Amino acid sequence: MSQTVGANCFAGKRGGTLIGTRDVPGLAGGSQYSSATTKLAIPDATPDGTYYVCAYSDSGQMVDELNEANNTRCTAATYLIGPDLAVSALSATKSGVAMYVTDTQRNLGNQGAGAFSVAFYLSLDAAFNPSDTFLGSRSLTSLAGGGIWNSKTTRFAIPSGMAVGYYRVLAVTDSGAVVSELNEANNTKNTTGTYRVP
Secondary structure, three states: OOEEEEEEEEEOOOOEEEEEEEEEOOOOOOOOOOOOOOOOOOOOOOOOEEEEEEEEOOOOOOOOOOOOOOOEEEOOOOEEEOOOEEEEEEEEEEEOOEEEEEEEEEEOOOOOEOOEEEEEEEEOOOOOOOOOEEEEEEEEOOEOOOOOEEEEEEEEEOOOOOOOEEEEEEEEEOOOOOOOOOOOOOOEEEOOOOEEEO
């Protein structure tokens, strides 16, 4: 008789999310075993968090067993589930009173991110400060996980009345802090070069 082995993600070994199954066509007695590596997709609706992966043998309860209490086992290790947005590349060119900024947003996490915005600033140093001069922003409707990236060149007008100086361009991904990320410390990047303004 065939049976199904279910694989689940469990947050702290409590409520689980089914991530897939595999079928075992039959298994002889006498401590025989069936081993397999199965690729399972993490559902996008899975809440962010730290998870164990648990296997549930005979998940369909098709086999009458001598002991029904030993059908589950979880990994000792835990796994972080969620998106992780990062600015992986940033460059700019100045033309007259405009900046042409090319940025690449990458989702380093293992789960997709919903809509978010990227804000751009002019700064006299390499550290982002809310008092830096806002250039503008661009929006993304979503970004899948697994290292998927989105790159775009955007034209921004340089604000008038700025003090003369050499400025870097800074990019801040998820500037509205609407995406819950595995790592919130890699959301900013600055250009290596500076640009004389005005």
